[in-house]
Amino acid sequence: MxxxxxxxxxxxxxxxxxxxxxxxxxxxxxNGVHFxxxxxxxxxxxxxxxxxxHRCVATCPTRALKIVKSDNTYKENANWTxxxxxxxxxxxxxxxxxxxxxxxxxxxPVYWDRILINASQVTNPSIDPxxxxxxxxxxxxxxxDRIVRDAQGKIVDNMSPQLKLGTPIMFSAMSYGxxxxxxxxxxxxxxxxxxxxxxTGEGGLHEDFYRYGKNTIVQVASGRFxxxxxxxxxxxxxxxxxxxxxxxxxxxxLPGAKIVGDISKTRMIPAGSDAISPAxxxxxxxxxxxxxxxxxxxEATDYKKPVAVKVAAVHNVAAVxxxxxxxxxxxxxxxxxxxxxxxxxxRIRDNVGIPIELALASVDKRLRDEGIRGNVSLVVGGxxxxxxxxxKAVALGADACYIATAALMAxxxxxxxxxxxxxxxxxxxxxxxxxxxRLDPEEGCRxxxxxxTAWTHEIKEMxxxxxxxxxxxxxxxxxxLRGVGLNSKExxxxxxxxxxx
Amino acid sequence: MLRIDxxxxxxxxxxxxxxxxxxxxxxxxxxxGHRYIAAGVGGKNIIVNGTPGNALGxxxxxxxxxxxxxxxxxxxDTMNDGLIVIHGNSGDAAGYSMRGGxxxxxxxxxxxxxxxxxxxxxKFPVLxxxxxxxxxxxxxxxxxxxxVLGIGTDSKTxxxxxxGNGMHGGKIFxxxxxxxDLPQQxxxxxxxxxxxxxxxxxxxxxCRYFGGQVEEIxxxxxxxxxxxxxxxxxxxxxxx
Ligand code: SF4
Ligand code: SF4
Numbered sequence: 001m002x003x004x005x006x007x008x009x010x011x012x013x014x015x016x017x018x019x020x021x022x023x024x025x026x027x028x029x030x031n032g033v034h035f036x037x038x039x040x041x042x043x044x045x046x047x048x049x050x051x052x053x054h055r056c057v058a059t060c061p062t063r064a065l066k067i068v069k070s071d072n073t074y075k076e077n078a079n080w081t082x083x084x085x086x087x088x089x090x091x092x093x094x095x096x097x098x099x100x101x102x103x104x105x106x107x108x109p110v111y112w113d114r115i116l117i118n119a120s121q122v123t124n125p126s127i128d129p130x131x132x133x134x135x136x137x138x139x140x141x142x143x144x145d146r147i148v149r150d151a152q153g154k155i156v157d158n159m160s161p162q163l164k165l166g167t168p169i170m171f172s173a174m175s176y177g178x179x180x181x182x183x184x185x186x187x188x189x190x191x192x193x194x195x196x197x198x199x200t201g202e203g204g205l206h207e208d209f210y211r212y213g214k215n216t217i218v219q220v221a222s223g224r225f226x227x228x229x230x231x232x233x234x235x236x237x238x239x240x241x242x243x244x245x246x247x248x249x250x251x252x253x254l255p256g257a258k259i260v261g262d263i264s265k266t267r268m269i270p271a272g273s274d275a276i277s278p279a280x281x282x283x284x285x286x287x288x289x290x291x292x293x294x295x296x297x298x299e300a301t302d303y304k305k306p307v308a309v310k311v312a313a314v315h316n317v318a319a320v321x322x323x324x325x326x327x328x329x330x331x332x333x334x335x336x337x338x339x340x341x342x343x344x345x346x347r348i349r350d351n352v353g354i355p356i357e358l359a360l361a362s363v364d365k366r367l368r369d370e371g372i373r374g375n376v377s378l379v380v381g382g383x384x385x386x387x388x389x390x391x392k393a394v395a396l397g398a399d400a401c402y403i404a405t406a407a408l409m410a411x412x413x414x415x416x417x418x419x420x421x422x423x424x425x426x427x428x429x430x431x432x433x434x435x436x437x438r439l440d441p442e443e444g445c446r447x448x449x450x451x452x453t454a455w456t457h458e459i460k461e462m463x464x465x466x467x468x469x470x471x472x473x474x475x476x477x478x479x480x481l482r483g484v485g486l487n488s489k490e491x492x493x494x495x496x497x498x499x500x501x
Numbered sequence: 502m503l504r505i506d507x508x509x510x511x512x513x514x515x516x517x518x519x520x521x522x523x524x525x526x527x528x529x530x531x532x533x534g535h536r537y538i539a540a541g542v543g544g545k546n547i548i549v550n551g552t553p554g555n556a557l558g559x560x561x562x563x564x565x566x567x568x569x570x571x572x573x574x575x576x577x578d579t580m581n582d583g584l585i586v587i588h589g590n591s592g593d594a595a596g597y598s599m600r601g602g603x604x605x606x607x608x609x610x611x612x613x614x615x616x617x618x619x620x621x622x623x624k625f626p627v628l629x630x631x632x633x634x635x636x637x638x639x640x641x642x643x644x645x646x647x648x649v650l651g652i653g654t655d656s657k658t659x660x661x662x663x664x665g666n667g668m669h670g671g672k673i674f675x676x677x678x679x680x681x682d683l684p685q686q687x688x689x690x691x692x693x694x695x696x697x698x699x700x701x702x703x704x705x706x707x708c709r710y711f712g713g714q715v716e717e718i719x720x721x722x723x724x725x726x727x728x729x730x731x732x733x734x735x736x737x738x739x740x741x
Contacts, residue, residue: 097738
């Protein structure tokens with residue numbers, strides 16, 4: 001029907017002067033955009049199928065391809081944007097809930113970009129990280145509130161189990177199923193090399209990856225997929241997933257079509273059946289119930305592993321965090337509203353939750369005000385894009401940051417936001433063997449190690465500039481931050497002064 | 502044989518004693534709401550006298566547990582394998598997300614029993630409730646069998662509201678006069694001889710633990726509930 005016609009968003013432009021007719025693009029595009037027209041003897045395209053993932057552009061040997069935004073225009077309207085018009089057509093036709101992937105792309109404020117970092121001048125001189133040792137190691141876990149001595153006056157070891165990170169960055173939860181085997185292999189290898197952790201997500205742990213247990217966080221979500229005692233004991237930490245920044249308040253749903261082969265085995269559900277994670281854990285309706293899950297996990301793993309609880313940044317996140325900090329959990333993970341996802345209802349992704357910067361600042365303050373900040377470590381995610389975001393997060397009170405989208409980009413993700421189609425041309429968000437093979441785990445690992453190493457250098461440089469030689473001394477050090485262009489309420493919540501003050 | 506007297510002990514002490522002993526036979530006496538008994542434990546035979554607390558046998562990995570008394574919430578939560586026999590009633594969320602093993606409850610189960618039970622390969626969870634079950638029975642059930650016998654109840658359906666909401670696999674057997682209100686995606690029918698053959702052994706096992714006549718129990722109307730699709734949400738989405 002004509003009213004359903006949606007003009008292609010992108011146009012694939014081929015420079016026939018450069019094109020040598022090698023047809024590589026035909027094989028590279030899993031979306032079937034490029035095809036060879038036998039009759040006319042030319043390469044042609046079906047732009048409507050293009051998701052702008054740049055695979056063909058990047059692999060074309062003669063740089064004959066580029067993707068441009070279509071200049072086909074609707075009558076301009078600042079209220080009814082092109083996207084909102086198209087969404088209406090699509091829903092009117094299908095009656096379906098809009099689904100999309102990766103983080104919220106809407107032009108909502110990015111507070112990191114309104115926060116600036118301090119540096120020393122003359123007094124309290126800066127430190128040269130090339131000359132002086134800089135400590136970026138952090139320990140995640142509950143810290144004892146006092147030193148206990150035995151009858152002989154010797155200090156009693158009353159430290160709860162801790163995660164030791166060489167740098168305050170970890171790879172956040174992405175399940176096997178939402179991403180590929182090779183993507184998981186890259187993350188696991190890189191976490192081992194870097195002395196940090198990657199997270200299984202809620203899809204269980206593939207048997208090949210048990211050997212990376214020393215660098216693994218295993219996740220327990222409402223569907224409890226692949227959760228059994230060996231799995232719980234396989235990693236160094238157990239993360240209870242309550243919520244995720246991209247889709248707070250709703251569950252997950254991996255369609256049966258994606259539950260194939262090893263995915264079915266790892267999740268421990270039959271091939272072809274939907275993997276449904278209910279919105280809440282139906283054994284957790286209160287902080288008391290959460291405490292029960294925390295302790296049943298601790299009992300099942302002999303109190304050897306810290307337990308983390310991950311929640312989405314929502315309006316009352318500070319109160320929720322206060323409850324979690326009293327639940328016996330060792331680590332609180334807060335995921336901001338720009339966090340990525342393999343698939344989420346578009347309306348929820350784009351409208352539910354709050355920015356991680358504000359959530360972090362208010363949680364850290366609340367826990368300090370209540371004298372329970374030491375009960376837990378704070379880890380934040382939800383679009384940490386670079387080392388400066390890490391520094392700002394630590395200064396706002398985080399112990400460490402989780403990265404996922406950035407990690408995927410290190411492995412080749414071009415942010416086409418089409419993960420939910422399962423045809424990721426970069427071999428990441430797909431289970432199609434030929435596509436998965438495009439990501440070499442060694443190469444993925446190398447690039448992830450490079451990224452985190454580079455960020456760590458930058459973190460050290462910025463710390464040195466502030467005259468700080470240990471990341472612990474930066475934690476919650478909000479005097480190192482200033483806001484620009486923020487109103488007084490925003491500054492109050494962030495707990496920082498305005499630049500110039 | 503190890504005997505643990507719960508009197509005056511914290512749950513963590515009891516847990517530690519169970520995890521550390523090499524004994525296979527363990528008696529846990531005087532349980533007064535002590536939580537997490539036998540969480541994640543495999544290879545033991547545990548007898549609990551009294552009332553164990555929440556999350557009894559959570560992540561259970563092949564042990565067998567007998568409770569001489571009532572159990573509280575989340576019995577056999579995320580259980581992987583083993584057997585739990587309760588000579589009484591159980592609280593809410595019994596068998597939540599269990600993947601394997603069997604739970605027999607002599608009397609009633611609270612709300613949310615058997616939510617998100619699933620089966621995989623040789624793992625096949627079975628939850629048998631002798632009396633009646635509360636609301637949300639078998640919500641999101643993905644596999645395994647839930648049987649509600651309704652023995653000694655005067656309820657017409659023996660279950661509460663929202664039975665089988667979001668169910669996408671497995672079977673629920675209800676021994677009852679009439680069907681409860683059911684969500685759209687559930688197919689309900691009278692049990693056939695074939696269906697009954699499937700649960701006969703579980704009813705037999707129930708009678709072995711708690712007494713009663715198998716024939717007498719089976720000789721009543723049973724309804725079988727199944728989901729009409731393993732992919733209930735397939736039609737829900739459109740992508741952008
Ligand atoms: S979907 Fe990707 S590979 Fe296919 S034409 Fe578009 S940019 Fe090229
Ligand atoms: S992971 Fe793949 S499908 Fe998802 S946004 Fe990145 S390139 Fe696109």
